[in-house]
Amino acid sequence: MKWGDSRxxxxxxxxxxxxxxxxxxxxxxxxxxxxxxxxxRWRDRRIPDERGHVKMDVYADRGTAISAAEGLNLQxxxxxxxxxxxxxxxxxxxxxxxxxxQARQRLDAEEALMLAEAVRRHRxxxxxxxxxxxxxxxxxxxxxxxxxELETYPYLWIALIGExxxxxxxxxxxxNLWSKxxxxxxxxxxxxxxxxxxxxxxxxxxxxxxxxxxxxxxELLPRANQLLQLASVQRMLAEALARGERVLVSNGxxxxxxxxxxxxxxxxxxxxxxxxxxSTLWREGTILxxxxxxxxxxxxxxxNGELVRGHTKNGPGDGRAKPRHADHYVEIPFxxxxxxxMIGLFGELPYE
Numbered sequence: 001m002k003w004g005d006s007r008x009x010x011x012x013x014x015x016x017x018x019x020x021x022x023x024x025x026x027x028x029x030x031x032x033x034x035x036x037x038x039x040x041r042w043r044d045r046r047i048p049d050e051r052g053h054v055k056m057d058v059y060a061d062r063g064t065a066i067s068a069a070e071g072l073n074l075q076x077x078x079x080x081x082x083x084x085x086x087x088x089x090x091x092x093x094x095x096x097x098x099x100x101x102q103a104r105q106r107l108d109a110e111e112a113l114m115l116a117e118a119v120r121r122h123r124x125x126x127x128x129x130x131x132x133x134x135x136x137x138x139x140x141x142x143x144x145x146x147x148x149e150l151e152t153y154p155y156l157w158i159a160l161i162g163e164x165x166x167x168x169x170x171x172x173x174x175x176n177l178w179s180k181x182x183x184x185x186x187x188x189x190x191x192x193x194x195x196x197x198x199x200x201x202x203x204x205x206x207x208x209x210x211x212x213x214x215x216x217x218x219e220l221l222p223r224a225n226q227l228l229q230l231a232s233v234q235r236m237l238a239e240a241l242a243r244g245e246r247v248l249v250s251n252g253x254x255x256x257x258x259x260x261x262x263x264x265x266x267x268x269x270x271x272x273x274x275x276x277x278x279s280t281l282w283r284e285g286t287i288l289x290x291x292x293x294x295x296x297x298x299x300x301x302x303x304n305g306e307l308v309r310g311h312t313k314n315g316p317g318d319g320r321a322k323p324r325h326a327d328h329y330v331e332i333p334f335x336x337x338x339x340x341x342m343i344g345l346f347g348e349l350p351y352e
Contacts, residue, residue, distance in 0.1 A: 003048035008033075014080060014097045015073050016045055016057075017104040018065035022160065022189035023167060027065035029057035032100050038089075040096045066108075073101065095301055109342075110251045111197065114216050116343045117223065118155075118200025125154045138180035139170055146170060146178065155199045160184060160192035217252050217269065224253045224267045227345055237265050240335070247287060247296075250337035254296045268312070271295050285310055289330040293321035298334065310334070 003009055011033045018027040031045040045057040059065035080094060130147045139146070145161045153159075157172045161181070168181035169188045182188070194212075195205035201219060203212045227233045237255060240248055246257035254268040285299020287310035299310040314321040324330070 001054045003052050003054050006054070008043075009046070009054075012079075012083075013076060014040060014093070015076055015101050016069050017073075017101060017108075018059060018062070018069055019104075020062070020193070022193040023184055023186050025167070027059040027062055029059070029065065029069065030104075032097060034093065038092070040093070040100055042100070062112075099301075106251070110213070113251045113343050113346060114197045114213070114220075115200075117220060117346050118197050119152065120346060121200060122153075122155050127151055127154050134175070134177045136178060136180040139178055142168070142170065142181060153196050153200070156195055157199055158188075158192050158195045158205050160189055220253065221267060221269055223346065228255075228265055228267065230345075233345060245335045246332050247334040248337050249296075249298065249334050250342040253342065254334075256296070268294055268296050271297050271313075271315075286331050286333050287311060289324065289332075291321035291323045 013031050013033060015032040016029055017032075019030050020026075021028050029045040030042045032040050032042055035041050046054050047057045049055040059068065077094075077097075080090070080097065083090065085093075127150065128147075130143060133143060133147060133150075135143060135146070142161050146159055149159050149161065150156060159170045159172075159178075161168050161170060167184040167189060169184050169192050170181055171179040173179070184192070191205050194209060197216070198205045198207065198209075198212050201212075201216050203215065228237075237248070237257075240246075240255075241257060248255040249270065252270050254270055256266050256268045258264065258266055285307060287296065287299065289312045291312055291314075293312035293314045295313050295315050297311050297313060300308050302308060312321065
């Protein structure tokens with residue numbers, strides 16, 4: 001098919017973001033387009049090749065894909081801002097685009113952080129040697145490929161092998177025997193990729209993915225508290241405080257500066273990356289803290305455009321959060337850390 005022959009080739013593009021294809025072992029770019037009812041939707045991104053034909057927009061690695069998306073998204077945002085349309089419609093569409101992009105970006109950053117921590121937790125887990133692996137006879141040709149996978153992820157109970165050519169999945173039983181290979185489907189390939197995170201935190205890969213990630217978030221908080229003891233993190237927080245930044249947010253973790261009582265920097269958690277009605281975060285918003293709750297609800301924008309100020313609270317079963325005196329109410333903006341910084345903090349720090 002020639003580029004331009006399809007109606008979709010002429011649709012306005014509002015944003016792009018890569019999505020990992022577990023079955024194909026690559027990053028497929030997705031694009032955000034408007035719908036007839038004023039909404040937005042994601043679809044596979046197609047681009048012209050050097051001969052003017054249509055091809056999929058794919059990347060071999062995450063970094064290159066994200067860099068390409070971030071660069072083009074700046075141009076697409078400028079194009080939307082300059083588009084001739086009623087201002088109310090432009091504001092509404094801009095919010096919807098921001099919401100859709102944030103959801104993709106935060107999901108990607110959160111899972112990358114969880115994967116980094118899963119691998120870190122098993123740095124000292126014994127690795128089986130190539131010859132000691134127990135395999136079904138039909139899986140014997142995959143011995144070396146499986147050993148490479150287990151060198152990085154020694155805790156796996158399901159492994160995806162040959163992500164780029166005829167992928168198959170292997171399963172480990174209670175006797176540490178790996179099964180015969182089964183042709184990978186979209187579902188089993190995704191399950192195997194999620195196992196790299198879930199199994200690393202001692203969760204079964206078949207458990208509900210949303211529930212597993214909620215439990216992992218809770219497990220990451222003590223790890224985040226440990227970061228406060230690192231000299232490099234203390235330096236980062238001191239520099240932030242000197243700039244007047246007292247709330248730093250990254251992937252569900254909040255570094256919060258508490259001046260009252262000489263408490264200093266502490267770690268809190270965000271309740272979600274969205275409001276209760278699924279609304280997008282309001283990055284320019286503020287947080288009004290009237291209590292000492294352990295959870296931070298970040299500011300968000302409702303679908304109708306209403307801006308909701310952030311606040312602090314306790315979680316279910318915590319009881320009421322200890323209130324602040326009215327003279328000590330705190331209204332402060334928050335600053336978002338880049339996800340790759342948090343991934344670095346959870347792993348080895350090159351400047352330590």
